[in-house]
Amino acid sequence: MTKQARPLILVTNDDSIIAPGIRTLIRIMNTIGEVVVVAPDSPQSGMGHAITIHDTLRCLPAQQDAGPQTEYACSGTPVDCVKLAVHEILDRTPDLIVSGINHGSNASVNVIYSGTMSAAVEGAMQRVPSIGFSLLDYSWDADFSAAEPYIKQIATSVLEKGLPAGVCLNVNIPKANGTPYAGIKVCRQTMGHWEEDFDIRIDPTGKPYYWMRGEFVDSDGGDDSDIWALNHHYLSVVPIQFDLTAHHALAAVHSVIGA
């Protein structure tokens, strides 16, 4: 295969360009295609689908190792990175966008807060097959090794077969525990939400400030959800869409509004 014929793969994340998760993902993608990295120059966890509209953006070459990938560090959010890459940095439309590997879960409603997953959603909006990968291990020195063959398999399958229009993938991977993964489950987003319990502190001038902390409340209970799969040591794959219309609720809302 000539270099020109190799697929172009854009890699980004939200933990910043130096995080072990993205370094692992870059290494895997280098075995599949030509890789360009456009990733945040600082941590952007919890940024959701934020974009930078009232400020300027920086995006400069920032090679972190010997390659062969090409790397840029961007001052913006993960979604900014995708927009800058697709419309400015890359000389052609990428064949695949991968985001991650996130240090921590993006299962259930975490997908909505996640910069990692919002980059994948933006990729789908830009009509590029896109995948977000997350490992259920928040530690900086998490063990990604058991996940690597699965990540390569999923990325290769998506490159070969594509994805339905308007859909990207949210792939979560159980924390490595020494036993082989049970396999891959295609599933739906678990229903649940975060109950916040703010930690109130007093600053040296006597004024209060808050740290957000919370507990995830699982209100689901189904065996076809991503958290069920992860609890049973499967990788979960949830197809995610950016059409947020609650089509099933159109008639009910019609009746509420009286329109």
Place this chain on the structure above:
Amino acid sequence: MTKQARPLILVTNDDSIIAPGIRTLIRIMNTIGEVVVVAPDSPQSGMGHAITIHDTLRCLPAQQDAGPQTEYACSGTPVDCVKLAVHEILDRTPDLIVSGINHGSNASVNVIYSGTMSAAVEGAMQRVPSIGFSLLDYSWDADFSAAEPYIKQIATSVLEKGLPAGVCLNVNIPKANGTPYAGIKVCRQTMGHWEEDFDIRIDPTGKPYYWMRGEFVDSDGGDDSDIWALNHHYLSVVPIQFDLTAHHALAAVHSVIGA
């Protein structure tokens, strides 16, 4: 009606607590219930569903006028405001959360980037009936007067009848043009995306920086979409859900992944 029996309404936005849009919304809500405002102390447009997890939050009383509402200004994002209000500031669960009135459109995919709408989505996640209101006029001195009776009508209907679980409303209102609105249409999110065209400039030290600018590409064409309604001088009401699962794509993704 005693004060205790009046519905408790939380008001927030993304243009900040001093924006004319939220001041209008507060005035309307004061005629319906007991109002508490927890809104950003600075502009938070384009923040999507971002939350503040690596930094502290401030939230202090910040009365802007004679009331009768109670007001707090928060250093965080619109979603932070909802979380702080529901879990910390308010002494009971609100009966309604309203966000806006945004200065500018949140129709079509703008819903995904919008801090205003993400506050409403977070409200739905917290199981409170929630509505985001946006006027298709970006100017600070936009004319909200024609929209006011519609906003009151929609908020009252939702207070009386509730909303389906997991669903909030994205209400967009055409720019006032001197002719009466055609009415309200319940519709779906228009399919489309933003094509960015970055404005590259050179700083005084010779390094490049970027301003994001873009053009919305409408790839829809249906007559049941929010942009169609707005173009025909209707208010658009789109039911929005936070279950992002592309249920229709589960089988196709199964076949792509081979799982």
